[in-house]
Amino acid sequence: MRSFVVVAHKAVTTPxxxxxxxxxxxxxxxxxxxxxxxxxxxxxxxxxxxxYAILLGEPNPPVTxxxxxxxxxxxxxxxxxxxxLIKKALERGAPSSGEDESTPGVYISxxxxxDVINGLDDVIYLHxxxxxxxxxxxxxxxxxxxxxxQNLTPEEExxxxxxxxxxxxxxxxxxxxDHCIVIVNHELDMREKLK
Amino acid sequence: MRSFVVVAHKAVTTPxxxxxxxxxxxxxxxxxxxxxxxxxxxxxxxxxxxxYAILLGEPNPPVTxxxxxxxxxxxxxxxxxxxxLIKKALERGAPSSGEDESTPGVYISxxxxxDVINGLDDVIYLHxxxxxxxxxxxxxxxxxxxxxxQNLTPEEExxxxxxxxxxxxxxxxxxxxDHCIVIVNHELDMREKLK
Numbered sequence: 001m002r003s004f005v006v007v008a009h010k011a012v013t014t015p016x017x018x019x020x021x022x023x024x025x026x027x028x029x030x031x032x033x034x035x036x037x038x039x040x041x042x043x044x045x046x047x048x049x050x051x052y053a054i055l056l057g058e059p060n061p062p063v064t065x066x067x068x069x070x071x072x073x074x075x076x077x078x079x080x081x082x083x084x085l086i087k088k089a090l091e092r093g094a095p096s097s098g099e100d101e102s103t104p105g106v107y108i109s110x111x112x113x114x115d116v117i118n119g120l121d122d123v124i125y126l127h128x129x130x131x132x133x134x135x136x137x138x139x140x141x142x143x144x145x146x147x148x149x150q151n152l153t154p155e156e157e158x159x160x161x162x163x164x165x166x167x168x169x170x171x172x173x174x175x176x177x178d179h180c181i182v183i184v185n186h187e188l189d190m191r192e193k194l195k
Numbered sequence: 196m197r198s199f200v201v202v203a204h205k206a207v208t209t210p211x212x213x214x215x216x217x218x219x220x221x222x223x224x225x226x227x228x229x230x231x232x233x234x235x236x237x238x239x240x241x242x243x244x245x246x247y248a249i250l251l252g253e254p255n256p257p258v259t260x261x262x263x264x265x266x267x268x269x270x271x272x273x274x275x276x277x278x279x280l281i282k283k284a285l286e287r288g289a290p291s292s293g294e295d296e297s298t299p300g301v302y303i304s305x306x307x308x309x310d311v312i313n314g315l316d317d318v319i320y321l322h323x324x325x326x327x328x329x330x331x332x333x334x335x336x337x338x339x340x341x342x343x344x345q346n347l348t349p350e351e352e353x354x355x356x357x358x359x360x361x362x363x364x365x366x367x368x369x370x371x372x373d374h375c376i377v378i379v380n381h382e383l384d385m386r387e388k389l390k
Contacts (some may be wrong), residue, residue, distance in 0.1 A: 019214060022273050028275035035229075042369035077371060078217045078224035079274045134385070173384050174237035174270060175377075182370075182377040189368050190329070 002188070003120055003143035004038045004115050004181050005052045006031060007113055009150045012057040015090045018080050026057040028083055030148045033178035035067055035075070035082035045069045046185065048141075053086070054113045064099075064111040065089050072105030114159045116121070117145070124163040125157075130167030133187060140188045146177040197383070198315055198338035199233045199376050201226060202308055204345045207251040208258040210285045213275050221252040223278055225343045228373035230262055230270070230277035232380070240264045241380065246336045248281070249308045259294075259306040260284050267300030269306075309354045312340070318360040320352075321375050325362030328382060335383045341372040 010026035021029035031053045038051040050068040056062055065086050067075070077082055090101035099109035117123060120143040126133075145152075145160060152160075168185050205221035216224040226248045233246040244264040251257055260281050262270070270276055284297035294304035312318060315338040321328075340347075340355060347355075365378050 019275075022244075022271060022366050033272075034230075036228075037374070040371055042371055042375075076217060077228075080214075080216075166214075170381070171384050175381070176235055176237055179232070179235075179377045182374045185382050186365070186370070186374075189366050 001050055002048055002141050003050045003052065004034065004045075004184075005054065005113075005116060005120070005143055005145045006034045006148060006177055007054045007146070007152060008056060008148045010057045011053065011055040013060040013063040013090065014056050014058075016026060016083075016089050018083055018087065021079060021083055025083070027087065027148055029079055031055075031065075031086065032079040032082035033176075034146070034181055036077050036079075037068060037178040037181035039069045039072065040077050041076070045072065045075075047186075052116050054111075054116060056113075057162045062110065062112045063090070063094050064116055066099065066107040066109075068107070068155070070105070074103060075105075075111060079099055087131045113156055117143075117159050117163050117165075123160065123163050125152075125160050125165045125167050126170060126184070127167045128169050128172075128174060130169040133168045133170050133184070136166065136168050138188065138191065140192065144181070146180055148177060196245055197241075197336050198247065199379075200247045200308075200311060200315075200338055200340045201229045201319055201343060201372055202249045202341070202347060202351060203251060203343045205343070206248065207212045207252040208250050208255040208285065209253075210282050211278075213278055213282065216274060216278055218246065220278070221309065222343055223281065224274055225372060226250075226260075226281065227274035227277035228371075229310045229341070229376055231272050231274070232373040232376035234262060234264045234267065234270070235272050240267065240270075244380075247311050249306075249311060251308075257305065258285070258289050259304045259311055261294065261302040261304075263300045263302070265300070269298060270300075305315065308351055310336075312358050312360075313355050318355065318358050320347075320355050320360045320362050321365060321379070322362045323364050323367075323369060325364040328363045328365050328379070331361065331363050333386065335387065339379055341375055341378070343372060 016025035051067040089108040099107040202370040211220035246262040294302040
């Protein structure tokens, strides 16, 4: 199972207005675009992908939302659609332990970034100082970690270091998190083709 | 100047509600994501890019909206932001000839797909039957043509054929138009790096 993990430092942890994703919802627009980039092909879903958003905004962080490409329903490509499923999850609220399914294929929990990372196997941190992504060995079932519009904090980076995450770079230019996810998915598709 | 041209077969040609981009506005969400994919880097704009959307929906097609990366202002990455600049352009309306600037760096005209294509130089049609994109020769200032959720019509394809457009494929999988644009921009960035 391939995974994408996005740390959303300001994304709110309470239901929000769908008409103001960048402002009132704490850059929830970024999270919504990352859902799209992780899961959508032109005709269908990437069923082998889990997408995690770690919401760290007020009032009740952390909250982790997971979208599973195999099971997700009612998801369209537009930002509002992904955001509305996140909003539904927040309306339900996170259980005190484990994760609840708020709508088919969408899950909510109180897991922290560290909890999520420690539950994954091979972790790759997308970072400008990493090795050239096109040259690193990949099986396609790695977990790729990205930040939103802010960098990961030193504490978050040390979680990755303890986990033994590899660092990989997509080039000299810096891209939005959702663009990074598109590029990673495409590179992995190209490698599949070569098999 | 690099260009992206997206044919939006159902996108409306009159002001629309920002709360229903996929429905009432005729998949204007696709156009908005393509604006983002064409122009945004993590810290700033791609200033060497022109983005064209050919709107072919009711009531008054065709309308062409152009975003210029060098001059554009008031554009944020979220769908609603790009859509609101398109809406402002439609509120102004297209002039009977030439193009008008509705907000800084956003232009509206009555140009058809054929008019736009014939005004561009080296045209590349992104299509599954094309040559492998990673192997074709590119200078970086080509015009890349994509369709929205519907294929180009035979008439639109014949415009490209008359123009002598090359066909290029991004792989065996089919991607949404905005994902294609991200992949093209990244490939061109990678080639720049090798220079």
